[in-house]
Amino acid sequence: MMDAIVPMGAVLVGLDASAGSAKALEWAAAEARRRKWPLHLMHVLDVSHRTWPTYSMTRQVHEPVINNALAHLVRSGEKLKVTWSEPTGDPATTLASAARGCRLVVVGSRGRSAAADAFLGSTTNRLIAQTRCPVAVLRADTNLTTGTSVVAGLEYGRPFVRVLETAFEQAGTRHLDLTIVLHRVPNDEAQHRENDRLARSMADVARSHPQLRVTTHTVRDGAIEELRRYATDPALVVVGSLGHGEFGGAVLGSVHQGVLRSATCPVLVVRDGRKAFVASPPQAAAGA
Known part of the structure; x- marks a missing residue:
């Protein structure tokens, strides 16, 4: 597992196991390839809820998120310069800190439910508040076909x-x-x-x-x-x-x-x- 520093001028995509995150990865990779920018994958291990008793167990459970993202990029044939990391911490604060030298941050939202509204009102709002570069938000049902x-x-x-x-x-x-x-x-x-x-x-x-x-x-x-x-x-x-x-x-x-x-x-x-x-x-x- 690579725990790399985020490259200067990268597209930073925040990942989790949701369908919105999968759309965010696909769009971020296409944007990085189109602009010839490096791509950095980040999965923040949020241990604040103490769901798992140890850091090592948390990492083992969540590790497939990065692995699956890398496998998807390989299958799609994207020609990209890719780095990745899996830090622990609050997702919004950690992503915002990592984005200081980035051109773009990309994240997925979780749907149209009340829980999704809470997500947009907290994590995404706080990420936008702390981030200098633009933040792209994609839903699970986002249409990625080229529009007019x-x-x-x-x-x-x-x-x-x-x-x-x-x-x-x-x-x-x-x-x-x-x-x-x-x-x-x-x-x-x-x-x-x-x-x-x-x-x-x-x-x-x-x-x-x-x-x-x-x-x-x-x-x-x-x-x-x-x-x-x-x-x-x-x-x-x-x-x-x-x-x-x-x-x-x-x-x-x-x-x-x-x-x-x-x-x-x-x-x-x-x-x-x-x-x-x-x-x-x-x-x-x-x-x-």
Whole structure:
């Protein structure tokens, strides 16, 4: 078992035994291969509940998670630079700490149940609160077939420059259209101000993506339903977090929590107000 340091500029995927985790692995591997970034697999052994009497027994029981992930990568024929590790600790805090030099973190969610809502409200929220780089969340029923567009969901009154930068970059590298939905605009005056702000931000970002086809929509009510309507066949939905604090707190608004609970495509959460890590060319890592 390799307990490797996470390579600089890697895609870090958090694994467990769930179906959502399997989807997260598949998407993370495809993203790493597409971008020629290293991939690091991490399974955090959460011993806080004291389910198992010893660390060695806990490790023995959970060890197949990494082994199964590596076997899947071998079967899929992914040509990747892969490292892996299996630390102990709180999953959100451990993943966030490991992600300090990463370009992207990918995790799976557990479904649409009350337990899943609690998971999204705790582990994923805390991970997003503590992580500088974008965090991709995938459900067990996520559709990984290539869609026709990338959709960016922007909230009224919130910073959205990094969300736009990420959405433009994702759509550009995928050669897909970009759909921007600005929601929660309360009235005509506010809509005019927000449209001006969006136009100025887009003018700056779009210079790097002159060939990208972009459509924008502004909505006041029913933001989740509108986002679904405009995202009829998305390859990815990009949303921003509220950015409340370094640790804990409700970092996702209700609309974006709803998107995470209901989306059938990958959702990429971007923390605005922070500069993402830009890595130098990564060193060679172990091959899967």
